[in-house]
Amino acid sequence: MELEGQVRIPSGCAISAVVSKDLRPISGETVIKSMIPMHDRSNGLGGGFAGYGIYPDYKDFYAFHIFYDSRKAQEECEKYLKDHFEIVQAETIPTRKIPEINDVPLIWRYFIIPLTSQMLRLQVDEKEYTARCVMYINVHLDGAFVFSSGKNMGIFKAVGFPEDVGRFYQLDDYEGYEWTAHGRYPTNTPGWWGGAHPFGLLDYSVVHNGEISSYDANRRFIEMFGYKCTLQTDTEVITYIADYLLRKQKLSLKEMSSVIAASFWDTIDHKDPQEAKVQTYLRKIYSSLLITGPFSIILGFNGGLMALNDRLKLRSMVTARKGNTVYIASEEAAIRAMEPDVTNLYAPAGGEPFIVLTDEYEKEV
Amino acid sequence: MKRVYVNEQWCLGCHLCEYNCAYANSPKAGQGLYGMVDALKDKPIFPRITIESTDEDASCADPSQTAISYAVQCRHCTDPICVKSCISGALHKENGTVVIDHDKCVGCFTCILVCPYGAITHDDTGAVQKCELCLKNTAGKPACVAGCPNAAIVFEER
Amino acid sequence: MPISLVTPEFEVLRDQTRCIKCRVCERQCANKVHHLDPDLGVMVSDEASCVDCQRCVTLCPTHALKIRVNENQFRPNANWSQQTIKEIYKQAETGGMLLSSMGNPNPLPNYWDHLLINASQVTNPSIDPLREPMETKVFLGKKPRSIKRLPDGSIDTSLTPQLELSMPLMFSAMSYGAISYNAHESLARAATELGIYYNTGEGGLHEDFYKYGPNTIVQVASGRFGVHEAYLNAGAAIEIKMGQGAKPGIGGHLPGAKITEAVSRTRMIPKGTDAISPAPHHDIYSIEDLRQLVYSLKEATNYTKPVIVKVAAVHNIAAIASGIARSGADIIAIDGIRGGTGAAPTRIRDNVGIPIELALASVDQRLRDEGVRNDVSLVVGGSIRSAADVVKAVALGADACYIGTAALVALGCHLCRSCQTGKCNWGIATQQPELVKRLNTDIGTQHLVNLMTAWQHEIKEMMGGMGINSIEALRGNRLMLRGVGLSEKELEILGVSYAGE
Secondary structure, three states, X not given: OOOEOOEOOOEEEEEEEEEEOOOOOEEHHHHXXXXXXXXXXXXXXOEEEEEEOOOHHHOOOEEEEEEEOXXXXXXXXXXXXXXXXEEEEEEEOOOXXXXXXXXXXXXXXXXXXXXXXXXXXHOOOHHHHHHHXXXXXHHHOOOEEEEEOOEOEEEEEEOOOHHHHHHHOOHHHOEEOEEEEEEEEEOOOOOOHHHOOOEXXXXXXXXXXXXXXXXXXXXXXXXXXXXXXXXXXXXXXXXXXXXXXXXXXXXXXXXXXXXXXXXXXXXXXXXXXXXXXXXXXXXXXXHHHOOOOOEEEEEEXXXXXXXXXXXXXXOOOEEEEEOOEEEEEOOHHHHHHHOOOOEXXXXXXXXXXXXXXXXXXXHHO | OEEEEEXXXXXXOOOHHHHHHHXXXXXXXXXXXXXXXXXXXXXXOOOOOEEEEOOXXXXXXXXXXXXXXXXXXXXXXXXXXXXXXXXXXXXXEEOOEEEEXXXXXXXXXXXXXXXXXXXXXXXXXXXXXXXOOOOOOOOOOOHHHHHOXXXXXXEEEO | OOOOOOOOOEEEEEOOOOXXXXXXXXXXXOOOOXXXXXXXXXXXXXXXXXXXXXXXXXXXXXXXXXXXXXXXXXXXXXXXOHHHHHHHHHHHHHOOOOEEOOOOOOOOOOHHHHEEEOOOOOOOOOOOOOOOOOEOOEEEOOOOOOOOEOOOOOEOOOOOOOEEEXXXXXXXXXXXXXXXXHHHHHHHHHHHHHOOOEEOHHHOOOXXXXXXXXXXXXXXXXXXXXXXXXXXXXXXXXXXXXXXXXXXXXXXXXXXXXXXXXXXXXXOOOOOOXXXXXXXXXXXXXXXHHHHHHHHHHHHOOOOOOEXXXXXXXXXXXXXXXXXXXXXXXXXXXXXXXXXXXXXXXXXXXXXXXXXXXXXXXXXXXXXXXXXXXXXXXXXXXXXXXXXXXXXXXXXXXXXXXXXXXXXXXXXXXXXXXXXXXXXXXXXXXXXXXXXOOXXXXXXXXXXXXHHHHHHHHHHHHHHXXXXXXXXXXXXXXXXXXXXXXXXHHHHHHOOEEOOO
């Protein structure tokens, strides 16, 4: 059987997220709860979570989460890491043995910082350097897969139902100000854990529900810029697009959303002239990054998140808040499971970015 | 009033209008392709529209010579001299169209002589015939217009 | 003169029971095939000069005519086909190169027919273009590699000139001279009505057509016919023609008979003289020379027009395109071996160049491998026959398609492939006034508008089936294609998987 990456597997999904604008710690258990009422949106072939603010003691270090197929792969990868980074901490990620989760690979976590000498040699900044190393490991080192690579954040994923995956990783022991979650309904067996979601690069993580029809147009464009889509999943390509537009092209979240979920030309023509000019420009120059087909995505990053639907809103997604905490999910029931007493229930329109920034991040910007 | 007009620019001098006219006004009209064969094959035809051209072989003439071809039929004049000149009252106007009462025509040909356009002819019986915009036959709309391959002949208000 | 060994290619079948001797066939045949025999009292045909253009068949009011391939047979020989033998006879009698027109008629592999399009089922929805917006608008031109911000933080939206197309289709270069005034007018008016572009070809721009400038691409070819400052500034874009799919590596030759008064004025050459374009541009012997011409033209037009470089699909097209992408060109147009022509040496038309599908696939991939795909737009031509071909071309990586033959067919062309004779019975590839007037420009314009609109509907319907509601998400989306009946090598070059994979 072909593994994910050798074959493209479409999926249906459940997504949810919670973020506390005032950085109040939220237990991983909260977001696990949100996935229970959406059990039927997954089929046990993939689940995962991303938590932000979960490694305050190591917040200045890149936290690499890596799956290894074998000790040999681990040795090879660790050698690569040592050549490129200073490793301040290496450990297995604690897991709970439960019958629902099987075929467990070696799961390791490293807190690392790039070697300055190497960065200088390549004349790139820290993030670009780290991203290139992640890409190198995932493309070239067989049996090793970096599935989380941001600072003060971590992705946890496995083949299984999301609520089981959460228990497996003992997420009830973690606290963060922001969580995203994903339950997957792939049409094929992904074969290994790398295919589960969220997908991450640096501190960007993406959970996504949908099957985008623009996939290969997006993939072939983004691969011009050093990205390599090894998993052939929508989430992977969306993550790279976000990284390219936000980090490399320095677009704002709103500008990015008018690239990937651009308004129809007719709609743009009716906007105020300045706005229409900018949107027309963005659509023209990044036309290959327009994403079509159904999707609802939540893009997490240090400092907030953005939820976005495709421009026809072909996937459900609702938002709500209570006090300083904002909730997003595929279904209202999932939000109610996290917090029964929410207000401001709102379903963003197709292509309308729903951006939540922490108070601290907002001040910075 | 809608009339039949000819755009000389597009007239190819193919003469198809004459045949379509002759067929539309024949007893076999409306009987399709074989009706046309039956009505026109090996018979002299009496079309109410005729092609005037500088050269009978206009369409294939020497390229240095610009041939002119033009289909001519009744203009349905506002104040038709043919109607005034008709000695038997056969020619008259009906809702703007100049028509002929075949039974009244005595075949004096005065109308043919006075028509400044040469648009009136006679049929095989010797009686006068002229374009009546296919109002009296089964074509429904002018057959010359419907059959013109280059849309040179049009039926329109001007 | 000894007898000719060349036997008629076609026979004219006339149903004498139907023929009413209206003589429309006689009047409409510029090749003088038909005439009324006064002694026999019937219409007769001399089929020797028949080119099977179907004009007489189409106009015969009683459907009494039929043209078919002459059933007369030489002794069958799989190696020496009848066609081959006849061509040898022709050359033996004339001592000249064989001339042909329109596209390559030989059964070369047609890759469009081996590519199949995807549709959504279950996992994502198809989209109904009758109920939901479906976008086919395309912008051709160079796109910047990064955005620039103004001091106030807003995006600097200035951009090098772009062509805006309502659909990914343009009428390809066909010169006034090769085709008639009326054909040109039809193309110009249709392009204007449709919001697309037509292309002057290398024959200059007739003074009457300057008003269609906003929808005109003016071409600069090796003969530089009709090129002057006002011409360059009249169009929306300038195309440098380096080559043509039907005749890569050679120039053009418009016989003096086609250089009428008006053509002569437009081309700026004496009336009645042959218009001969050299094989290369004599100021472009290398890629750096091309760069100079690109920038000369940009200077001449004050950087207000995108520059297209058109090349024929030849063996190392990927490297050539990559070079062009770095030459300052905004758009690369590639013409495949099946592309049409008003006249080309038969041997060249039928044997030189490569199919557009393979050229497109390898160029698009090469430009991506080199990270320069967004620096240029890619337009392809060379027998785009239907909306399905357009969808497949866009999915392989084209920004837009050039259509020439299909447009002429919409104007009445029956692909008799005799354009070089100048006696086109449909008023398209001729300058004889009596023939030119056969193409009523109102009808011609309407037919072109109808054809393009119909294709646009079909493109939208196919896009909707794939769950794609904007053409840019189809561009280069090769996952939407699967191959059938192709070798692994062919699939590799096309960058598509086999059906079932």
